[in-house]
Amino acid sequence: MSEIQIDKFNRKNFGPDFIWGVSTAAPQTEGAWNEDGKSPSIWDTFSMKKGKIFQGQNPKIACDFYHRYREDIQLIKNLGIKNFRFSLSWSRILPNGTGPINHKGLDFYKSLCDELLEHGIEPWPTLYHWDLPQVLEDKGGWTNREVLNWFEYYSETIGKHLGNRGIQNWMVLNEPMVFTGAGHFLGYHAPGRRGFSNFIPAMLHAALCTGKKKKKLRSHQSSINIGSTYSCSFITPRTNSEADLIAAKKADALLNRLFIEPACGLGFPLSDLNVLNKVEKLMRPEDEKNLKVDLDFIGVQNYTREIVESCWYVPYLKARLVNAKKRGVPHTEMEWEVYPESIYEMLKKFSRYRPEIPLLVTENGAAFKDNWDGSNELKDPLRVEYLQSHISQVLRAKNEGIDVRGYFVWTLMDNFEWAEGYRPRFGLVYLDFETQKRVIKDSGKWFSSFISENFEGVEKKIVALEN
Ligand code: IFM
Numbered sequence: 001m002s003e004i005q006i007d008k009f010n011r012k013n014f015g016p017d018f019i020w021g022v023s024t025a026a027p028q029t030e031g032a033w034n035e036d037g038k039s040p041s042i043w044d045t046f047s048m049k050k051g052k053i054f055q056g057q058n059p060k061i062a063c064d065f066y067h068r069y070r071e072d073i074q075l076i077k078n079l080g081i082k083n084f085r086f087s088l089s090w091s092r093i094l095p096n097g098t099g100p101i102n103h104k105g106l107d108f109y110k111s112l113c114d115e116l117l118e119h120g121i122e123p124w125p126t127l128y129h130w131d132l133p134q135v136l137e138d139k140g141g142w143t144n145r146e147v148l149n150w151f152e153y154y155s156e157t158i159g160k161h162l163g164n165r166g167i168q169n170w171m172v173l174n175e176p177m178v179f180t181g182a183g184h185f186l187g188y189h190a191p192g193r194r195g196f197s198n199f200i201p202a203m204l205h206a207a208l209c210t211g212k213k214k215k216k217l218r219s220h221q222s223s224i225n226i227g228s229t230y231s232c233s234f235i236t237p238r239t240n241s242e243a244d245l246i247a248a249k250k251a252d253a254l255l256n257r258l259f260i261e262p263a264c265g266l267g268f269p270l271s272d273l274n275v276l277n278k279v280e281k282l283m284r285p286e287d288e289k290n291l292k293v294d295l296d297f298i299g300v301q302n303y304t305r306e307i308v309e310s311c312w313y314v315p316y317l318k319a320r321l322v323n324a325k326k327r328g329v330p331h332t333e334m335e336w337e338v339y340p341e342s343i344y345e346m347l348k349k350f351s352r353y354r355p356e357i358p359l360l361v362t363e364n365g366a367a368f369k370d371n372w373d374g375s376n377e378l379k380d381p382l383r384v385e386y387l388q389s390h391i392s393q394v395l396r397a398k399n400e401g402i403d404v405r406g407y408f409v410w411t412l413m414d415n416f417e418w419a420e421g422y423r424p425r426f427g428l429v430y431l432d433f434e435t436q437k438r439v440i441k442d443s444g445k446w447f448s449s450f451i452s453e454n455f456e457g458v459e460k461k462i463v464a465l466e467n
Helices: 042-048 065-078 103-118 147-162 176-184 196-218 242-257 274-282 341-353 381-399 442-451
Strands: 002-006 019-023 083-087 122-128 169-173 225-231 234-237 297-301 305-310 319-321 359-363 404-410 429-432 437-440 461-465
Touching (some): 065 103, 065 437, 083 404, 122 147, 147 196, 169 196, 234 242, 234 341, 297 404, 305 341, 341 359, 341 381, 381 404, 437 442
Parallel strands (some): 122 169, 169 225, 234 305, 297 359
Antiparallel strands (some): 305 319, 429 437
């Protein structure tokens, strides 16, 4: 057992305008993978390959949100949650990647947004949450520079058809580091590409797309806010040795700085990651300036910290992460350390880039084992403690003057957790995937009461966490 301290805090300490919400993503929740004209995404095809996903699972049905979104919106409303982040499925809207619109697919998002607004819930769509249409992957996907044109077409379509529906806040990409790194370098996420020859072009194109899409969305409604989201983890060197310090610096450049720095006009952090210098050969003269994006907000997505040590046999990077389970520290089902200060440190780090741009925590949450007994209740004290301790670190950052304006829990309900399948459960709502029954967990009830007007406050307390 080890302990974390949660200082006394209250929702009111965040001020009346602070944005509280929940986040989801199309490929993790919608299901209906081949209905109403949708074509397969790279996650549909990747999950059909042997050995790619835990127990051979797939996102074909997931939470069946495509059919159940009305009930789920009612659930969100009942929880008193006023902001809902979701993503749009490119292959549902444009089954050929570009070209003719699939109106049934588009209508789904029109109804979803209308329904949310009618229930007093702000829609927060993300344009791309990792589910490229397979037809585009077949042409090289993110490694093909043509993706800039495909993306432009997609964002133009969204701007034209959804841009006038009163949606105030948009996000362009979800965690470009993860979909390029896990999907194009390590190969354990879709599309399963590996190595620098895939990663470097994918990285460049993903970074360039953020600016392109932004302009296209903006042209249809000038008053909207457009941000993008970035994964990040506080990095600690394992020891103070010179070798570990160098390893930690490289890991920081790769995991935290690689996409936010070009977006903020600083270019790729190549001096700390010279293995990526090859990108310069791919860059065209206009790219340098197009990497910079005038973001209206920065979405910070944080779950854990990473301990990094030097490792001579890891090619190029010579660094590796030291697994939390092996370290014997409190961790989640993803084997991610529970380390609430990480979110504070990351907000501080991201606020220094462009202090005038507000930050939003667009994802934070935890997967813990949930033991559901078939009733309408589920106790998940570890998740409640995780949320409390992290929200209290967000408040710490805010109280120190960091312009953080919102916090979204990942996630509304248990869903398809990529290569891990349905095993890790991050939801505030439990999902029985056999019957599609939804059960609000104690964490959902806690979050709901915390964000309500008359919440009494979390007392200062020390909580014990299981290792
Ligand atoms: O489920 C993912 C989400 O799609 C992106 N951010 C991290 C979450 C938890 O792994």
